[in-house]
Amino acid sequence: MAMNTQGRPTAPTTPETSAPETFTGNRALQIEEALLFEIGRNDVTGVDFDDPAPFTERLGKHARKSSIDLPGLSEPEAMRHYVRLSQKNYSIDSGLYPLGSCTMKHNPRINEKMARLPGLGDIHPLQPLSTVQGAVELMAELGRWLLEMTGMTSVALSPKAGAHGELCGMMAIKAAVRAKGENRNIVLVPESAHGTNPATAAAIGFKVVTVPARPDGTVDPEAVKALLSPEVAAIMLTNPNTCGLFERDVVEIAAAVHAAGAFFYCDGANFNAIVGKAKVGELGVDAMHINLHKTFSTPHGGGGPGAGPVVFSERLSAFAPLPFIRVEADGPVLVENESELQAGETPFGRMVAFHGQMGMFVRALSYMLSHGADGLQQASEDAVLNANYVRAGLRDLMSQPSGDRTCMHEVLFDDTFLDGTGVTTLDFAKAMIDEGYHPMTMYFPLVVHGAMLIEPTESESKASLDLFVATLRDLVMKAKSGDVERFHQAPLYAPRRRLDETRAARSPKLKWEKPEPWSEAAE
Numbered sequence: 001m002a003m004n005t006q007g008r009p010t011a012p013t014t015p016e017t018s019a020p021e022t023f024t025g026n027r028a029l030q031i032e033e034a035l036l037f038e039i040g041r042n043d044v045t046g047v048d049f050d051d052p053a054p055f056t057e058r059l060g061k062h063a064r065k066s067s068i069d070l071p072g073l074s075e076p077e078a079m080r081h082y083v084r085l086s087q088k089n090y091s092i093d094s095g096l097y098p099l100g101s102c103t104m105k106h107n108p109r110i111n112e113k114m115a116r117l118p119g120l121g122d123i124h125p126l127q128p129l130s131t132v133q134g135a136v137e138l139m140a141e142l143g144r145w146l147l148e149m150t151g152m153t154s155v156a157l158s159p160k161a162g163a164h165g166e167l168c169g170m171m172a173i174k175a176a177v178r179a180k181g182e183n184r185n186i187v188l189v190p191e192s193a194h195g196t197n198p199a200t201a202a203a204i205g206f207k208v209v210t211v212p213a214r215p216d217g218t219v220d221p222e223a224v225k226a227l228l229s230p231e232v233a234a235i236m237l238t239n240p241n242t243c244g245l246f247e248r249d250v251v252e253i254a255a256a257v258h259a260a261g262a263f264f265y266c267d268g269a270n271f272n273a274i275v276g277k278a279k280v281g282e283l284g285v286d287a288m289h290i291n292l293h294k295t296f297s298t299p300h301g302g303g304g305p306g307a308g309p310v311v312f313s314e315r316l317s318a319f320a321p322l323p324f325i326r327v328e329a330d331g332p333v334l335v336e337n338e339s340e341l342q343a344g345e346t347p348f349g350r351m352v353a354f355h356g357q358m359g360m361f362v363r364a365l366s367y368m369l370s371h372g373a374d375g376l377q378q379a380s381e382d383a384v385l386n387a388n389y390v391r392a393g394l395r396d397l398m399s400q401p402s403g404d405r406t407c408m409h410e411v412l413f414d415d416t417f418l419d420g421t422g423v424t425t426l427d428f429a430k431a432m433i434d435e436g437y438h439p440m441t442m443y444f445p446l447v448v449h450g451a452m453l454i455e456p457t458e459s460e461s462k463a464s465l466d467l468f469v470a471t472l473r474d475l476v477m478k479a480k481s482g483d484v485e486r487f488h489q490a491p492l493y494a495p496r497r498r499l500d501e502t503r504a505a506r507s508p509k510l511k512w513e514k515p516e517p518w519s520e521a522a523e
């Protein structure tokens with residue numbers, strides 16, 4: 001039997017053939033989990049309600065006659081269901097999460113402790129402002145840190161994710177263009193951009209024009225200049241870019257964009273690489289979102305909540321949306337309504353009902369304060385160091401599309417090293433699952449064939465990176481030695497093995513249908 005370096009068996013014996021089937025369908029602690037609707041019964045409930053007092057029904061013929069079929073479970077049943085589901089997730093708390101562009105870093109527990117302080121955790125957005133001055137001050141302080149780190153003039157805290165921040169920034173740009181009486185309707189987006197960039201521009205009616213990339217994935221200022229015209233409203237540029245490289249010509253690009261009367265939106269999702277190292281305001285950026293859930297360690301994955309504050313330059317500050325915080329002589333003031341605006345404040349509108357993701361604000365500020373300016377800078381340096389450590393450990397076996405060149409916080413490989421092996425990027429990623437790793441980002445950025453984007457973040461120790469590198473080296477050797485079947489079948493150890501992803505994407509089952517015998521039984 002094959003053993004790993006710790007003497008544990010590693011041979012991919014398929015559990016189906018080598019282990020007996022169990023009565024329950026469970027495999028040791030891998031427990032089959034049915035849906036709540038399948039394990040619940042609607043004749044029971046975990047809560048004892050008193051019978052309602054007599055009341056006069058006012059819904060008439062609209063009153064529902066049939067049961068609403070909510071599953072009834074006792075408290076321990078509900079608890080177990082959700083705990084088991086949570087155990088099926090891969091998370092940053094269970095292992096290295098090398099998903100490039102996502103900055104899956106450790107969420108320090110001090111942040112969680114702060115977010116749970118009753119004075120912060122239990123407040124409500126509809127409480128009178130006089131009772132939540134501390135929260136307003138916290139928001140002002142978070143904004144102050146963000147402005148200090150970016151060298152920008154004002155901040156909108158309300159956007160709830162990176163993509164939402166892009167929308168906020170681009171709506172401010174649109175308002176600024178219209179305020180000048182112009183009709184510019186083109187937005188330039190480099191080929192390597194995250195899909196949310198062109199989607200955001202298109203969603204608010206701009207026409208997207210693609211800027212071609214250089215062979216190394218960076219943007220050529222000449223390519224931008226060739227596309228600039230009086231029709232161009234803005235460029236959306238990611239820096240460091242999605243290939244993990246700093247756009248060295250960013251100042252020249254910004255100057256050309258401004259000279260053409262357009263604005264510079266920077267996708268700041270990769271801010272973790274440059275915190276404390278470069279102020280985007282000095283690079284000529286007019287608006288940039290910051291993913292608190294990436295750079296500032298607030299938890300993410302599974303759909304949220306995130307937080308995507310947007311910082312603005314002098315040129316756009318007047319257009320920042322409501323609500324915003326105005327810092328006055330005797331403290332910060334939350335400006336919520338148009339009636340409270342002062343001269344020169346011309347917000348483009350409002351993006352959300354309240355003020356943004358308060359819980360994430362607390363976590364992000366706690367992260368900033370516990371690190372301090374020097375600690376934040378070091379975190380960035382360590383993130384870049386870790387990515388380059390992984391790069392150095394793999395560069396003789398895996399191929400780098402931009403040549404053997406220092407990267408920022410993430411390292412990009414392409415699939416050239418798999419040429420002729422019969423193994424694809426997808427197979428390689430699936431084999432990582434068997435090794436207990438979440439795969440890296442695959443097939444993004446689109447400019448690179450079979451892209452594998454690895455972002456270890458600063459959270460990982462040298463020992464953790466060494467094991468990761470050794471694992472990938474082992475997989476590369478196996479792929480090159482012709483052990484193709486293992487890759488095509490991977491993951492062998494995941495409970496559902498290899499899924500039919502094409503079918504899942506083309507005909508997703510979005511709704512649970514009652515199985516036949518069930519509906520008959522209900523009648």
Ligand SMILES: *Cc1c(COP(=O)(O)O)cnc(C)c1O
Nearest residue numbers: 101161162163194196267269306
């Ligand atoms: C994550 C990311 C986004 C979008 O951020 P969300 O918070 O997921 O909406 C945009 N651009 C880049 C480059 C990203 O990595």
